Amino acid sequence: MHAPLLLGCDFSSSPTKRKPVVMALGTQRSGRVVLSKLEKFATLQAFGEWLAQPGEWTGAFDFPFGLPRELVEQLQWPLDWHECMLHYASLSRPQIRDTFAAFCNARPVGSKFAHRACDHLAGSSPSMKWVNPPVAYMLHAGVPLLLDAGVHLPGLRQGDETRVALEAYPGLLARELIGNRSYKNDDKAKQTPERLIARKDLITALEHGQTRLKLRLKLTHAQRDMLVDDASGDCLDAVLCLMQAAWGAGQGGPRFGLPARADPLEGWILSA
Template sequence: MDSSKCPPSLIILSNHIEHYRFMELIYGVDFTSAPRQGKTIVCAEAWREADILYIKKFYRFTTLPSFIDFMERSPTCLAGVDFPLGQPRKLIENLQWGNTWAEYVERIGQMTKQEFVGVLDRYRQNRPNGDREHLRHTDRLVGAISPMKVYGVPVGKMFFEGAPRMLKAGFNIIPCHPTDDLRTVIEVYPALVARFLIGRQSYKSDSKAKQDSVMQSARQKIIELWRLPIFQDKYGFVIDINQHLADECDRDPSGDTIDAVLAAIQAAWALQQPNYGIPATCDRLEGWICNAL
């Protein structure tokens, strides 16, 4: 599907029309720094009514501009994105990049990707082992990798491609950069939901050589469990998803599709918490992974 030509994101079922008009759309976003055919940005669209989170459709974007344009054209929404919205305070202070999130993100946004990677490469040189890629406080709490990492799982490149674009678009970025915009963005970590449901069992891989029936069985188990009372006890709702969309989650061995749903689950959970579940003492320079505690 050509995502730049996506229809408006409101999907209204006749028996939900009056309720839906007053609901905030929830997006769960599985992000990539280099979207393309075969490796898209996947956005799950959902809304919550009472104790049910309805997963209504998936959008897939092959370019970064088409994804940001989609977000800018969306109505009031809460988007949970699965990439680091901030960098470690220690890095920002050592490089003297500014005193606020907006300052250093704007500065990074003026670099090319190669320049950004080069800065981090030089920064790591001659630093002792264990002090080359810093962690944010929130990364330590959830067991996430450093947002400085640009090789292997390149979450640093995701930050580079995502955060400056969202700053420029003026989105309400919590807790880093609150604005009056109707599009609110929070950072989520789909692995937290997966761990609750199936532990640390592997359910996805971008490597075709590693994709097997065991991983598919794990995805099927996730889909089964998010409909059960044990899930509702944890998150306050169960998932309503039609068979076609569930099959997309099941049959995507990269896990991008199911991760978009897991991101939407975290966003929906955050929406019912005071301040999205983010502690008042969190470091706004670094940001916060919702559901980190």
């Protein structure tokens, strides 16, 4: 019997050859997650075409699957998740930026952004944030690809149950293992020895299974060197998402580890 395919995705809303979408593929057996390979996509179209292929997998994706209910209600957008996402996808990025900026400008200092229920638990940025990091644009680029591919989105939208897509956040698992130490940076000038050591410590902790997910990462020497040497952290983030996918797959359907209280408009971050 073959082990089901797992995937973890480090996403970019504007991928390029230099900064592609990175996908870690692997399998799980007896609590060991084996990394088989990394796939890279320089365009959203190429990534979408991969997702739309027939297959059998459980994947964890590093972009938000929903907007804060408070925001959606105030903007009087549809309260049904699918209708809300179709409306959101119809907007341009400048329209999103201007709409969200107006929302924030009308609110008091210290509570400019609306948050989802899972954001506080996961320590993630609000999904309406359009800069540093631009997760609002990641949602805008990513969710339509999942909808077009017809994948199953537990708690949000019924789809092809052989391809299960779950929202992940690599920072949640990284913080559990190395605290608030920074392990990556896209800026070459900020790719310091301290961040290199943090990546090594993070990978070692994953290999030893030092997480509440109770899973151990299995790497070859070459894979380990590659993850250590990738100072951007994109490949390592994809692997962190792969670990979260393995945990979700282990929890099984219909919710794959998502709590019953998860808001069907906002979505939920896996293992938060």
